[in-house]
Amino acid sequence: MASLPHGYRAAIIGGAGAIGGAIVDTLRADPRCGAVLSFARRPQNGESRLDLADEASITSAAARAGEIQLLFIATGGLIIDGNRPEKALSQLQPEMLQQQFALNAIGPALILKHFERNLARRERALVGVLSARVGSIGDNRLGGWYGYRAAKAALNQYLRCASIEMARARPNLVLAALHPGTVESPLSRPFRPEGARNPGILTPRTSAHRLLTILDQLAARQSGTFWDHAGAAVPW
Numbered sequence: 001m002a003s004l005p006h007g008y009r010a011a012i013i014g015g016a017g018a019i020g021g022a023i024v025d026t027l028r029a030d031p032r033c034g035a036v037l038s039f040a041r042r043p044q045n046g047e048s049r050l051d052l053a054d055e056a057s058i059t060s061a062a063a064r065a066g067e068i069q070l071l072f073i074a075t076g077g078l079i080i081d082g083n084r085p086e087k088a089l090s091q092l093q094p095e096m097l098q099q100q101f102a103l104n105a106i107g108p109a110l111i112l113k114h115f116e117r118n119l120a121r122r123e124r125a126l127v128g129v130l131s132a133r134v135g136s137i138g139d140n141r142l143g144g145w146y147g148y149r150a151a152k153a154a155l156n157q158y159l160r161c162a163s164i165e166m167a168r169a170r171p172n173l174v175l176a177a178l179h180p181g182t183v184e185s186p187l188s189r190p191f192r193p194e195g196a197r198n199p200g201i202l203t204p205r206t207s208a209h210r211l212l213t214i215l216d217q218l219a220a221r222q223s224g225t226f227w228d229h230a231g232a233a234v235p236w
């Protein structure tokens with residue numbers, strides 16, 4: 001991350017996920033990076049525990065993290081507790097909609113609430129959050145996936161609000177919503193036809209590399225915007 005000071009420290013939330021893990025690996029391979037702190041709901045590989053549904057675990061993770069110059073939130077879910085995304089209004093269930101909001105919108109907002117104080121104040125700092133293009137209201141032409149789309153749209157609004165508030169105390173901070181592309185992962189697997197070849201699908205490593213490059217290149221005045229993995233702005 002050439003735009004961050006040498007020895008910068010990074011915290012990845014969801015570091016055991018497909019894209020989150022690739023972000024961790026990419027940063028660990030960056031000679032400029034001083035430390036990569038990885039947090040996961042079910043630690044498997046040396047991560048520290050953090051469950052978005054347990055605010056106390058977020059508070060304690062932030063209390064231990066120290067100052068960071070990069071925060072990357074890579075958590076999220078599409079099928080939650082076996083419930084597939086809705087195709088029609090008749091399939092809406094209040095509990096499913098609430099689960100989508102809890103995981104995809106409220107969880108990342110709580111991360112920002114508790115990790116804000118860890119972000120460097122005077123020097124440049126970066127916050128990347130995995131959203132999804134289907135959360136774009138302006139880009140929605142197909143409908144369906146009510147809960148996931150609405151939760152990601154709510155996430156985007158939280159991010160926009162946070163970027164405005166955080167710019168007051170941290171004028172060099174860049175906060176961006178990011179669409180990672182269609183990426184090979186447990187999240188996307190159930191939606192890919194068995195054995196089908198999809199030339200557009202990205203490996204987590206490629207997506208992670210592209211997203212970090214985009215984040216690295218954004219200026220502070222571009223904080224509070226939404227980008228895809230190819231570097232194109234996504235409408236809200």
Ligand SMILES: NC(=O)c1ccc[n+]([C@@H]2O[C@H](COP(=O)([O-])OP(=O)(O)OC[C@H]3O[C@@H](n4cnc5c(N)ncnc54)[C@H](OP(=O)(O)O)[C@@H]3O)[C@@H](O)[C@H]2O)c1
Pocket residue numbers: 014015016017018019020040041042050051052053074075076077078103130131132133179180181182183184185186187188
């Ligand atoms: N893959 C794609 O094609 C695609 C496309 C657009 C957007 N995205 C977005 O990219 C993000 C990452 O997705 P991915 O493809 O890397 O999927 P993934 O491998 O399933 O990663 C999601 C991660 O979120 C974690 N998580 C779920 N609930 C949590 C909780 N309560 N507390 C803490 N962590 C929790 C999961 O942990 P567990 O293993 O414990 O469940 C998992 O590590 C998501 O926000 C997704 O919406 C992905």
